[in-house]
Amino acid sequence: MRKYIKYPSGNALISVIDSFMAKCGFSICRGAIDGTHVPISSPVEFLSGSYNRKGWYSMITQAVADYRYSFLNIYIDWPGSVHDAHFFNIPIYNKRMNGNFYLAA
DSSP: OTTTOOOOOHHHHHHHHHHHHHHHOOTTEEEEEEEEEEEOOOOGGGHHHHBOTTSSBEEEEEEEEOTTSOEEEEEEEEETTSOGGGGGGSHHHHHHTOSSOEEEO
């Protein structure tokens, strides 16, 4: 994935931030973040953790997109039973979102 989906840095990141400002009025936004449940056929050993609140088996996928709706990052690591609030505690975003910049949710 890293080869095709790359989180911006340097001038590319400045372009993303400037474009969010021009399009949405967000002056310090590095991307838009959201999550979704992806249906799976769960192996027996993961049945309980994969069963989501919607009543089916899933893995949770979290994605960050830029102002053009192009993916900047995709993260798939949680069974469907994990609460949405857990997403924002993972190290990948804590490291990247330091400083005075934010992800719009």
